[in-house]
Amino acid sequence: MAQQQPQTGPAGATGHPDGPASAPDLPPRVATVYGAYDLATVPAFAGGFINFGYWAGLGDLTGRPLTEADRVRSEQDLYRLVLGTFDGVRGHSALEAGCGRGLGCALALREFGLDPVIGLDAHPDQIARARAAHVQLLAGGAGGSGRLTFVLGSAQRMPLPRETFDCLYSVEAVQHFRAPAAFAREAARVLRPGGRLALTTFFARTPAAARELPGLLPPYADGLDVPHVIDEFAGTLAAAGLRDVMVRPIGEAVWEPYDRYMAQQPELADDEWPRRYLTAYQAGLLDYYLLTAVR
Numbered sequence: 001m002a003q004q005q006p007q008t009g010p011a012g013a014t015g016h017p018d019g020p021a022s023a024p025d026l027p028p029r030v031a032t033v034y035g036a037y038d039l040a041t042v043p044a045f046a047g048g049f050i051n052f053g054y055w056a057g058l059g060d061l062t063g064r065p066l067t068e069a070d071r072v073r074s075e076q077d078l079y080r081l082v083l084g085t086f087d088g089v090r091g092h093s094a095l096e097a098g099c100g101r102g103l104g105c106a107l108a109l110r111e112f113g114l115d116p117v118i119g120l121d122a123h124p125d126q127i128a129r130a131r132a133a134h135v136q137l138l139a140g141g142a143g144g145s146g147r148l149t150f151v152l153g154s155a156q157r158m159p160l161p162r163e164t165f166d167c168l169y170s171v172e173a174v175q176h177f178r179a180p181a182a183f184a185r186e187a188a189r190v191l192r193p194g195g196r197l198a199l200t201t202f203f204a205r206t207p208a209a210a211r212e213l214p215g216l217l218p219p220y221a222d223g224l225d226v227p228h229v230i231d232e233f234a235g236t237l238a239a240a241g242l243r244d245v246m247v248r249p250i251g252e253a254v255w256e257p258y259d260r261y262m263a264q265q266p267e268l269a270d271d272e273w274p275r276r277y278l279t280a281y282q283a284g285l286l287d288y289y290l291l292t293a294v295r
C-alpha cells in the first residue's frame with residue numbers, strides 16, 4: 001500500500017521533446033484541441049469524458065436509439081474495464097496518465113477504492129478543469145479530502161518520484177504521445193516493483209496500416225494523433241523492463257456502437273470523417289486495445 005504523495009519537480013533539462021517536466025511543450029494540434037476547442041464539449045463525447053467508449057455492458061442495443069446516458073455509460077465502462085484489471089488494490093496508490101477532466105480519477109477512487117489517486121495531464125487547461133470539477137476530493141485544498149491530486153506534466157517526462165505507485169492506468173491518451181518509449185520508461189520508473197500497468201486506446205494494426213491511416217482519418221494527418229503500431233508499442237513496454245505484457249483487442253465492443261451513436265448526431269451530418277473509424281476497423285487498419293503489464 002502506498003501513501004506517499006508525489007511532488008511536482010523543478011523544471012527539467014531543456015532539449016527533451018516535451019520540454020521542462022512541469023510545463024510540457026504540446027504539439028500544436030494537441031494544444032488547440034484540449035485548449036480553446038475543449039474536445040469534451042463536442043457532440044461525439046458526453047459527460048466530460050473524451051473516449052470512444054466500451055459498450056459491451058449496455059445490453060442488447062439493437063432496435064433502439066442510443067442515448068446520451070448510454071454514451072456516458074460507455075465512457076465510464078471503458079474506465080471500469082481498465083481498472084477492473086487491477087484486483088485487490090483498495091487503498092493502493094494510482095496514477096492516471098492523460099486524465100483529462102479527472103472523471104476517471106474520481107471513478108477510480110469511488111468504485112475501485114484506489115487511494116490516493118494522482119491525475120497527470122500535459123495540458124494546463126485540462127488540469128484547471130479537473131481541479132475545478134473535483135474540489136471536494138482535492139488534496140491540500142480547503143475542504144479537500146486529500147485523496148486526489150492533479151499534476152501538470154507529460155506522461156513522457158513525469159514530474160513524479162520513482163517507485164511511487166502501485167497502479168498506473170491510462171485511457172485513450174497514448175495516441176497523442178510522440179515518444180511512446182519514453183512513456184514506457186517513465187511507467188517503469190514511477191511504478192513500484194510488482195506494480196501494475198493497464199491502458200487502453202486505439203492503435204494501427206500493422207506498419208502498413210500506420211502509413212495508410214493519415215489518408216483516411218484527419219486526426220492522424222493534422223498531428224493530433226500518431227498511428228502507433230500495436231506490436232511495436234507492446235514491445236516498448238517489454239523493452240522498458242515491464243513483464244507479462246498482455247494485449248487484448250476490444251474493438252468489437254467499441255467501433256460499431258460508437259459509429260451508431262455518431263450516425264444519430266445531427267450536428268455531424270455534414271462531417272462524415274468521424275465515421276471512418278468504423279471503416280478503418282472493418283478494413284483491418286486499426287483497432288482498440290487493452291494492454292496490461294507488471295513492473
Ligand SMILES: C[S@@+](CC[C@H](N)C(=O)[O-])C[C@H]1O[C@@H](n2cnc3c(N)ncnc32)[C@H](O)[C@@H]1O
Pocket residue numbers: 030034048049050051097098099100101104120121122123126153154155156170171172173176177178
Ligand atoms: C482523448 S483525451 C482522454 C481524457 C480521459 N482519459 C478520458 O478518457 O476522458 C486525451 C488526454 O491526454 C492528454 N495528453 C495529451 N498528450 C499528453 C502527454 N504527453 N502526457 C499527458 N497527457 C497528455 C490531453 O491533454 C487529454 O486530456
